[in-house]
Each structure stands twice: as C-alpha cells, then as structure tokens.
Amino acid sequence: MRRHLAPLILLASIVVLSACSNANAPAIQVTEAWARAPGSAQAGEPAATPTAESMAHGMARPTGAAYMRIRNTTSAPDQLLLAQSDVAQSTEIHTVEVKNGVMAMRPVDRIEIPAKGEVVLKPGGFHVMLIGLTKDLKPGDRFSLTLHFEKTGNIEIQVEVRQP
Amino acid sequence: MRSPAMKSVRFGLAVFVCCLALTACSREYTLRGSAITSPKAAPAFTLTDHNGQPFRLSAQQGRVVLVYFGFTSCPDACPTTLSNLARVRRDLGSDAARVQVVMVSLDPERDSAEVLRNYVTAFDATFLGLRGTPEELAPVLKAYGVAAIKRKLPDSALGYTIDHTIYTYVIDPAGRLRETFSPDAATADVASDVRYLIRTGDS
Numbered sequence: 001m002r003r004h005l006a007p008l009i010l011l012a013s014i015v016v017l018s019a020c021s022n023a024n025a026p027a028i029q030v031t032e033a034w035a036r037a038p039g040s041a042q043a044g045e046p047a048a049t050p051t052a053e054s055m056a057h058g059m060a061r062p063t064g065a066a067y068m069r070i071r072n073t074t075s076a077p078d079q080l081l082l083a084q085s086d087v088a089q090s091t092e093i094h095t096v097e098v099k100n101g102v103m104a105m106r107p108v109d110r111i112e113i114p115a116k117g118e119v120v121l122k123p124g125g126f127h128v129m130l131i132g133l134t135k136d137l138k139p140g141d142r143f144s145l146t147l148h149f150e151k152t153g154n155i156e157i158q159v160e161v162r163q164p
Numbered sequence: 165m166r167s168p169a170m171k172s173v174r175f176g177l178a179v180f181v182c183c184l185a186l187t188a189c190s191r192e193y194t195l196r197g198s199a200i201t202s203p204k205a206a207p208a209f210t211l212t213d214h215n216g217q218p219f220r221l222s223a224q225q226g227r228v229v230l231v232y233f234g235f236t237s238c239p240d241a242c243p244t245t246l247s248n249l250a251r252v253r254r255d256l257g258s259d260a261a262r263v264q265v266v267m268v269s270l271d272p273e274r275d276s277a278e279v280l281r282n283y284v285t286a287f288d289a290t291f292l293g294l295r296g297t298p299e300e301l302a303p304v305l306k307a308y309g310v311a312a313i314k315r316k317l318p319d320s321a322l323g324y325t326i327d328h329t330i331y332t333y334v335i336d337p338a339g340r341l342r343e344t345f346s347p348d349a350a351t352a353d354v355a356s357d358v359r360y361l362i363r364t365g366d367s
C-alpha cells in the first residue's frame with residue numbers, strides 16, 4: 001500500500017504545481033502604487049545634507065509612505081508580510097487609526113488580502129512606511145519596492161512619487 | 165364669500181414673504197468647520213520658527229492663521245492636512261497673502277529646524293514650522309486642548325511615534341479662535357471660510 005502512495009503524492013503535487021503556474025492572471029496584482037516623500041528635498045534645491053545637529057536627533061533622514069491597491073485573484077487568502085526598497089533604510093507595514101480626533105500610527109505584522117478580494121493601502125489606513133529615505137525623491141520619480149507575500153512570495157512593483 | 169382672486173393674491177403674498185425670509189437667511193454666512201459658538205481670543209503663544217525667528221501669534225493680527233500640530237515623521241494626517249492647506253492657499257489667489265499656515269512640531273527631539281523647514285516648505289514655501297522646548301510647548305498644547313502622547317515602538321525602526329490631535333485651528337484676523345477642521349475637510353470649505361474671515365473677521 002505504501003509503495004503506491006509515494007507516486008500518487010508526487011503526481012498530485014505536480015498537478016497542483018502546474019495548476020498554479022498555468023494560471024492566466026498573476027495571483028496577486030498590485031496597481032495604483034504611489035508614494036509621498038515630503039521634505040525629501042525642496043523643489044529646485046539639492047537634498048539637505050544631514051547636519052551634526054540633525055544627526056544628533058536620531059533621525060536625520062525624512063520618512064515617506066507608499067500606498068497601493070492589492071488584489072488577490074486566487075481562492076485562498078494571502079498575507080503581505082514585508083516590504084523592502086533601496087530608497088529607505090527601513091521599510092515597515094503600518095496602519096493608522098483615528099479615535100476622538102487623535103491619530104495613532106502602529107506597525108502591523110501583516111495585512112491579509114482576502115481570497116478573490118482586495119485591500120487598498122491609502123492615507124488614513126494601511127501604508128508601507130519608508131523610514132530614513134536614502135534617496136532624494138521628487139514628484140514624478142519612480143522607485144522599486146519589493147513586497148513579500150506569505151503564499152505568492154516576492155513581487156516587485158514600481159512606485160510613483162507624487163506631490164506631497 | 166371670498167373670491168378666488170383674493171385667495172391667489174394672499175397666496176402670492178405669502179410666497180413673497182417666505183422668499184424674503186429665505187434670502188435674508190442665506191446672507192448669514194455659516195462657517196463650514198466645527199465652529200466655536202462664542203469665539204474668544206485664541207490662546208497666545210510665542211515659539212521659534214524654522215528660521216530661528218520668534219513667532220508671536222499676537223503679531224499675526226490682520227491675517228487668518230491656520231495652526232496645525234504635527235511632526236515630520238507622521239505619515240498620514242500631517243501630510244494630508246498640509247497638502248490640503250497648500251491647495252487652499254493656491255485657491256485663494258491674492259487673498260493667500262493674508263493667510264499664514266503654521267505647523268507646531270510635537271517632536272522637537274527629532275524635528276530640528278532644518279528637518280522642519282524642509283518638510284513644511286515642501287508643501288508651500290510660505291508655511292512655517294514652529295518649535296519649542298517641551299516646557300514651552302506644554303502650556304500651548306494644554307490651551308488648545310491638543311493631545312500629544314509619545315508611544316514607544318520597540319519593534320519599529322522609528323523607535324517611537326506620537327499619537328496626536330489632528331485638527332487645524334482657524335484664527336481670524338482679530339485673533340479669535342473661530343473653528344477647527346479635520347484633515348478630511350473639503351479644501352473648498354476651508355478656502356470659503358478663510359475668504360469670509362478675511363473679509364469680515366477684523367471686527
């Protein structure tokens with residue numbers, strides 16, 4: 001009985017795997033990706049170089065936030081776990097909550113993208129926080145951001161910088 | 165017996181009176197933010213602007229001052245508000261000269277004058293970032309009812325964030341606190357109120 005089981009499992013795995021790779025639509029679709037990076041540099045002026053004073057304050061480099069629409073075309077939920085980009089020293093997934101006129105921002109472990117559903121990262125909610133910008137980002141610039149999903153793995157997207 | 169002609173005259177008169185009443189009401193401008201019912205002088209303060217100059221609220225009489233409390237590593241409400249206020253200034257045309265937007269930093273530890281200047285002027289070249297020591301800031305926050313709570317974020321590269329009130333305070337040209345707006349207020353509403361206050365708020 002055991003002898004018959006191994007090839008069966010192998011066959012099943014191949015069927016499942018090929019089903020995945022043959023899917024027409026990508027499992028996760030990311031659209032409308034944009035970011036704001038206020039104070040990254042002033043229009044027409046070179047980026048401010050951190051001074052001894054600003055360095056002493058722990059965070060000389062400005063922060064930014066990236067927003068996007070994430071669609072899950074599969075029939076199983078997926079999780080956005082991490083994001084990574086060359087334009088920032090650290091990249092984290094955050095959310096924002098407003099209670100009685102007081103805003104609180106908190107890191108989150110993951111964002112669940114429901115099966116055949118979507119989540120929109122937008123001002124007032126989830127965002128990818130770009131902490132310690134290493135590049136001078138101006139409106140119209142594009143940069144790449146890698147999103148890591150639990151099931152789908154890595155997806156590299158292009159993010160457009162907009163007027164803050 | 166009343167004639168039908170008499171009836172229609174009366175009806176016409178009634179309509180006329182109603183119209184008069186309605187137009188009289190529509191001339192009374194209603195502020196579009198959360199208006200303060202009996203406006204009083206806005207709490208006075210002196211802080212330091214991002215160029216190192218003292219900023220006295222009392223020296224702003226004759227202009228509408230829009231005061232926002234925030235910090236530069238704030239991802240959301242702060243840039244949304246400042247970007248909306250920049251649009252308001254653009255929409256005001258020549259009236260924009262009589263408006264001053266200031267952001268009081270709630271994070272003097274990280275927001276150096278330079279960081280603050282780069283941040284606020286990215287939205288509009290006339291915006292001013294204001295700084296103060298914690299001792300200078302505390303009475304201002306209290307007077308305006310602004311909450312600012314430093315929260316440690318051990319798992320974040322930020323180290324900490326500041327939960328804070330996200331209203332914009334509108335001070336008229338006579339120095340009275342008139343209303344507040346939340347970050348999602350329509351810029352057309354803010355511009356309309358500012359224009360109204362520039363025209364009428366001196367007295």
Ligand SMILES: [Cu+2]
Nearest residue numbers: 094105129239
């Ligand atoms: Cu954030």
